[in-house]
Amino acid sequence: MITAELREQLTAIVGNENYEDSKVSKLVYSYDATPQFQAMPDAVISPRNTEEISQIVRLCNEYQIPLVPRGSGTNLCAGTCPTEGGIVLLFKHLQSILEIDEANLTVTVQPGVITLDMIHAVEAKGLFYPPDPSSMKISTIGGNINENSGGLRGLKYGVTRDYVLGLEVVLPNGEIMRTGGKLAKDVAGYDFTRLLVGAEGTLGIITEATLKLVPMPPAKKTMLALYEDMEAAAESVSNIIRNQIIPTTLEFLDRPTLQVVEDYAQIGLPTDVEAVLLIEQDGPLEIVEEDIQKIAEICEQQQAISVKVAESEAEADGLRTARRSALSALARLHPTTILEDATVPRSEIATMVKAINEIAEKHHLQICTFGHAGDGNLHPTCLTDGRNKDEMDRVEQAFEEIFIKAVELGGTITGEHGVGMMKAPYLHLKLGEAGIEAMHAVKQALDPNNIMNPGKVFAKDTRKRVVVNK
Amino acid sequence: MITAELREQLTAIVGNENYEDSKVSKLVYSYDATPQFQAMPDAVISPRNTEEISQIVRLCNEYQIPLVPRGSGTNLCAGTCPTEGGIVLLFKHLQSILEIDEANLTVTVQPGVITLDMIHAVEAKGLFYPPDPSSMKISTIGGNINENSGGLRGLKYGVTRDYVLGLEVVLPNGEIMRTGGKLAKDVAGYDFTRLLVGAEGTLGIITEATLKLVPMPPAKKTMLALYEDMEAAAESVSNIIRNQIIPTTLEFLDRPTLQVVEDYAQIGLPTDVEAVLLIEQDGPLEIVEEDIQKIAEICEQQQAISVKVAESEAEADGLRTARRSALSALARLHPTTILEDATVPRSEIATMVKAINEIAEKHHLQICTFGHAGDGNLHPTCLTDGRNKDEMDRVEQAFEEIFIKAVELGGTITGEHGVGMMKAPYLHLKLGEAGIEAMHAVKQALDPNNIMNPGKVFAKDTRKRVVVNK
Structure with missing residues (x-):
């Protein structure tokens, strides 16, 4: 809690105009892009320089007030949700x-x-x-x-x-x-x-x-390969890399994602195939052309039913935009969209996608999967409803099984979204007790009063995403 | 000190044949590739697997015995010198x-x-x-x-x-x-x-x-550019990068180094120029050829007096070998060779080389400089005699000035050799007290008994390389 005395000291640092604690301000920063997490901060502060941040941190350390640094809050792990109250720190004066x-x-x-x-x-x-x-x-x-x-x-x-x-x-x-x-x-x-x-x-x-x-790479080409089964798409990914071609981008969308994306973006994507690979290469023009040619051959050898290189930058941009809009497109369909981030060695993609589909079926859930196939970084996305307690319990169970499977395949619980509050209860799956203990030791050494974004990364208990913290 | 009881427990773990504490064994592992540092370990142990290492570490933690992991001891920062005694840990059974x-x-x-x-x-x-x-x-x-x-x-x-x-x-x-x-x-x-x-x-x-x-990049080309002044060579380096060409290798040798290397390797290097750049590019053949052509033009624009592309792999290999043998060649000339590792942003290379030469002159020392110009990673190398106390004091003073200058130019006290025992007294120049304190906190958190390679990275006092620890 911020006492009147502390409030006075904080406003003396940043000025009244950069200290907000109205109900509206606090509500605005009570959540981020992650569904199902919300908690009210005590204040929202916008320091003007590093020196002011240092002074704020000293005060927070003295008074043991949580500090949550926040950019645009687009993270998907509840990393900027002020779980334990305290101060949300904005960087609107530090944009140069x-x-x-x-x-x-x-x-x-x-x-x-x-x-x-x-x-x-x-x-x-x-x-x-x-x-x-x-x-x-x-x-x-x-x-x-x-x-x-x-x-x-x-x-x-x-x-x-x-x-x-x-x-x-x-x-x-x-x-x-x-x-x-x-x-x-x-x-x-x-x-x-x-x-x-x-x-x-x-x-x-x-x-x-x-x-x-x-x-800046001087040239770039974009292509699309369509498949009637997932295994063939995954095998193409492996074979491209095995042939020592490292494309810039090697994205994957499954049929359900494809249907939703096309419905949303209307760019003429096929919706009757099982999997699509969106592949880009950049570099010197002659090398790009050579690589794209070789990639096309590999995809065809792997029974791609269609391989098409974008003929214009506009067409390429359409394809990229389609991929980038996958989450927004999926999010339109149901009240709650839970995007996950399980990652495996790229050789295990087909196994992982198969496991995700089996887990979804077992728990009667709708899970669409897309993601960075070249990285093994998949985004299984569950279309659900946060108000349906029974379904959310099954969602939780399904994702736990997905994480266990990913780790079993040599993967991780998060490839790029972070742990935050959302994944904290699963972190031990990847790091083991020794790893968690080592992390605790480092955290405790540098932040003994636990003021820096508390409640994140380290699980306090087994509370998972289904419990909304209001 | 290793008691009879501890010795028994250690040999029970690794077997008698993997535990050495004869005077000869201890002497062999009392130093590494770094001149002027020596200290006797209490024992030399060669565990056969991770489990044995874990058991050894537990014992050392209990008995507070230093543990120094050592590969081939080729480091140049006294990183594997058993400064505080204890056990040198070898990996000869872990070579798969x-x-x-x-x-x-x-x-x-x-x-x-x-x-x-x-x-x-x-x-x-x-x-x-x-x-x-x-x-x-x-x-x-x-x-x-x-x-x-x-x-x-x-x-x-x-x-x-x-x-x-x-x-x-x-x-x-x-x-x-x-x-x-x-x-x-x-x-x-x-x-x-x-x-x-x-x-x-x-x-x-x-x-x-x-x-x-x-x-594996399919092709590689090697070239040499000669300069009558250092600034022109440095300006070439900047211009190559500014033209957005990133060569694989962009090495620099000054005249004194060049003379010594040629004397040693006898491959027909010119010895009457002020600076040489050894440049390599790899990648697809057409791109390599294009880049080498552009680089040659840039070097010529910068008053290189000669630009020559190696015509065969044997010739290229000779040039690379010459560069790689710089340290060995220099080490033949004087009883003690002290190779340093000051690194600056690449735009500051000319300024840094000039400063090194001025500092050498001021302290009446012979310092040859070569290194990775593209990285700004220079190796000023002092040819000296560890037995000459007066000269060694001047060496110490000169290197301190070199480190201060490097940091002043936005650089660092070590680009690739590490801190070890040798650079520990200078680390605060780069990290400041806040950085050193944060490092201490992490070290203390993970290794509260300070058994892991103690005496390295963290300076115990201001003792520098001139004091040999026998």
Whole structure:
């Protein structure tokens, strides 16, 4: 709880205009993009610089007030839901691109910059920032770093972590630490840069980041391959990689997803096939053409019933947009859409999709599956109704079985969405008790008063998504 | 100290034949490749599997005995010198390549595998493991991971950290933890995989690793550009990158290094120029040819006095070997060779080399500089004599000034060699007190009895390399 005295100290730091605690403000920041989670914060604060953040953190540490850093709240793991109340920290005054350094191929940004705005700014200089989470139109770079966001280009280019070279961070004790820099190589001390990436705001507040850029690939081609069975599609994925072609994007949609997406986007996708692969390659034109040709041959050998290369950028863009709109399209159909993130080694995709379908059938649920086939990163998505207690119990049971299966196949409970509050009860499946204990030790060492985004990553109990926290 | 009782328990675990404590055995493992550091261990143990390592760690934790994991001891930061006595742990029974997985493009290895042996094994399957530390003929993968080794191909392909997907590790409490997996994406919990890479054995003992492989680039070309002044060479490096060409290798040698290397390797290198750039590009043949052509033009525009592309693989190999032999060649000349590792943003290379030369002159020292120009990772190398106390004091002073300058330019005190015991007194220059404190907190949390490679990374005092610890 924020006392009158603390409130006064906080407003003295940020100014009255950057401190909100009206019921409406608190309600607005009581949830994020994750369905079924909600909790009221005590206040919403918008600091203007790192120094103010440091002062706020010191006060919160002294008074043991939870702090929840929040970009646009697009995460899907309840990572920015203020589960234990306290202060939601916004970055609306920290939205500058500080520098694009063409000699060192870096961009330095404040955490509140919108991902796509930054991508456009570097592209204007002929440079490329590959991570492209589906939410990039509204997500912030700070949020991407906290969640270690992935995206469609992850297969070839990696994820957010692979592009973070240096950070400025306010630690839970209020100290300001700088890690890394514009450096391709740096082994001075523990790798706090990567420890903070994906730590979901539980170890500190990121206040600045230096990101790696790469040259813009000169050409890109997009193609679609249709299959009458899932195994053939999965086998194509394996064979493309086995032939040592690493496409930029290798996406998969199953029949139910395809039907919904076409209904929503109306771009003439076929809806009578079992699986679709959306494949993109970028690079020098001659290599792209060669690769696309080879990929087409591999798909045909694997009984693809149709293989089609987009003839124009408009057509390619239509296909990409279709894939990107999968979640929005699915979300229209039922009151509650639960998107999951189980990931397996790519050789296990067919087995995993089969297991998901069996689990869905067993529990009488509608689960559509799409995702990043090249990464083994699948998004089984359950169309359900949060008000139906019986069905939600079955949803919970089904996803637990899906996670167990993913881990059994050498996979993980989350490939790119993060743990947050939503996956915390399952984390032990992947890390084991030794791993959870080691994480606890690090958290306790850096944040002994547990003020940094408490209730996330670490499970307090076995409470799962079906229990809404009002 | 190892009591008779503890000795008995340790030999019961590993067998008498894997426990050595003769004076000779201890002497052999009292130092590593780093000059001026030596300390006697109490015993040298060669466990046969992870379970035995776990048992050893539990005993060491109970009896508070230091444990120093050691591959081939090729590190240059005194990282495997048993500074505080205790047990040196060898991996001679853990030298298997467990699996090369062509569908998932991974290799799983035990820590004692020699780097080049593994590279050859994956190349036999047409796959490529890019990190290539100069010591790769004898270094082990476990050592590479502990030190986050770099190499000549780091500019385009990154360093060891970028290829470690998963680890099995024995934590300081003896628990066995598994991180990551054959997964392109995994955000389940804190990134212990990357925290352990480069932690120099201070947080746990790595007992297995799953590494990422990439397709073998089909072609490679090598070229040499000669310069009459350093600035022009540095400007070429910047312009190559600014033109959005990322070569595989972009190495630099200054005149003194060049003379010594040619004297040693006798491959017809010019010795009357101020700087040489050794440049390699790999990829599809047409792209390689195009890039090499463009690079040649850029070098010529920057007043390179000669630009020559190697005409055969034998000639290219000679050039690469010359670069790789720089340290050995320099080491022949004086009793003591101190190789440093200051790294700056690549745009600052010319400034840094100039500063190094001025500092050398000021302290009347012979410092040759070579290194990975594309990474800004320079290796100023001092040819000196450890017995000359006055000169060694000046060496120490000079390197401190070099580190301060590197950090001032946005760089770091070590790009790829690690901190170990040698750089520990300088670490605060890069990390500041907040960073050192955060590292201490993590170390204390995971290894409260400080048994894991104690005396490394964290400076106990201001003792520097000039004091030999006998």
